[in-house]
Amino acid sequence: MKICIACGMPMKAKEDFAMGDESKDYCKYCARPDGTMQNYDEKLEGMTEFIVKTQGIDQEAARNAARGMMEKLPAWQN
Amino acid sequence: MAVSQRQKQKAETKKFLIECAMEQFANKGLTATRTADIASAAEVSHGTIFLHFPTRERLLEEVIEEFGSRTAKRMHELIDGDCTLEEVLAAHLKGIGECEGFYAALISETAVLPEGARNALIMIQSAISHHILQVAEREMDAGTIKTMPFDLLFNTWIGLIHYYLSNRALFAPEDSVISRHGQRLTDHYMNLISEKGGF
Numbered sequence: 001m002k003i004c005i006a007c008g009m010p011m012k013a014k015e016d017f018a019m020g021d022e023s024k025d026y027c028k029y030c031a032r033p034d035g036t037m038q039n040y041d042e043k044l045e046g047m048t049e050f051i052v053k054t055q056g057i058d059q060e061a062a063r064n065a066a067r068g069m070m071e072k073l074p075a076w077q078n
Numbered sequence: 079m080a081v082s083q084r085q086k087q088k089a090e091t092k093k094f095l096i097e098c099a100m101e102q103f104a105n106k107g108l109t110a111t112r113t114a115d116i117a118s119a120a121e122v123s124h125g126t127i128f129l130h131f132p133t134r135e136r137l138l139e140e141v142i143e144e145f146g147s148r149t150a151k152r153m154h155e156l157i158d159g160d161c162t163l164e165e166v167l168a169a170h171l172k173g174i175g176e177c178e179g180f181y182a183a184l185i186s187e188t189a190v191l192p193e194g195a196r197n198a199l200i201m202i203q204s205a206i207s208h209h210i211l212q213v214a215e216r217e218m219d220a221g222t223i224k225t226m227p228f229d230l231l232f233n234t235w236i237g238l239i240h241y242y243l244s245n246r247a248l249f250a251p252e253d254s255v256i257s258r259h260g261q262r263l264t265d266h267y268m269n270l271i272s273e274k275g276g277f
Contacts, residue, residue: 008147010154047204050208052229054207055229056230069200
C-alpha cells in the first residue's frame with residue numbers, strides 16, 4: 001500500500017489519492033484544489049488545525065507535534 | 079548485487095530489532111528497558127543496536143512509529159466508506175489489541191518520554207481521530223449520535239480506553255483488557271453518545 005509522502009497516510013482506495021490519481025505520491029488531503037501538492041507552510045498549518053480540532057491540544061503544542069512529524073516524511077526532507 | 083543483498087539483510091535485521099524492542103518495552107516498560115536488554119533478547123551484540131539506531135531515543139521513536147503504521151493500516155483494511163462509528167471503534171480496538179502490552183506501556187509512560195516519542199503518539203491519535211471524525215460527522219448529521227465538540231467526542235473514547243489499559247493489572251490480570259472489556263466499553267460509549275440513548 002502506498003503511503004502519502006506529505007502526511008504519512010496509507011492510501012488504499014483510488015479516492016484516497018490526490019485527484020483520484022493513483023500515480024500520485026500524495027493524498028487528497030495534501031492536495032490543493034488544483035491537484036498540486038500543498039507547500040510546507042500550508043501542510044503545517046492544516047495539520048496543526050486538525051490536531052487542535054480532533055484532540056483539543058493547545059495550538060503551539062499541536063504545531064510542535066506536526067512539525068516533528070513532518071520532519072520524518074519524505075516530502076519535507078530538504 | 080552483493081550490496082543490495084547486504085542492504086536487504088540490514089533492513090531485515092532492523093525490522094527484527096524493532097520487533098524485539100517492542101516486546102521488551104511491553105514487558106519491562108519503555109523507560110526501564112535498556113538497550114542491552116533488547117540486544118540480549120535479539121541475541122546480538124550491544125553495539126549492533128547502534129549500527130541500526132543512532133540513539134536509544136531514535137530506537138524508541140521507530141518502535142512507536144511501527145506500532146502507529148500497523149494500527150493505521152489495520153484501520154484502513156477494516157473500515158470502508160460506509161461503516162458505522164461502532165465498526166470504526168472496533169477496528170481501533172483490534173489494532174491496539176494486536177500490540178496491547180506495548181500500547182499500554184506507551185500511554186502509561188507518555189509524560190516522561192522524550193519529545194519525539196510524545197509527538198509520535200500524537201500523530202498516531204491523529205490518524206485514528208481522522209477515521210473517527212469522518213464517520214462521526216456523518217452520524218451527527220444523520221442524528222444518530224449527539225452533536226458535541228469533536229475533541230470531546232474523541233477524548234472521551236480515548237480516556238475510557240486508556241484508563242482500562244493503563245490499569246491492566248486491575249482490570250484484566252494476566253489477560254487482554256481489549257478482549258475482556260473491549261465490547262462492553264464500546265457498548266457503553268455508544269450508549270453515552272447515541273442520540274436515542276440505550277440500545
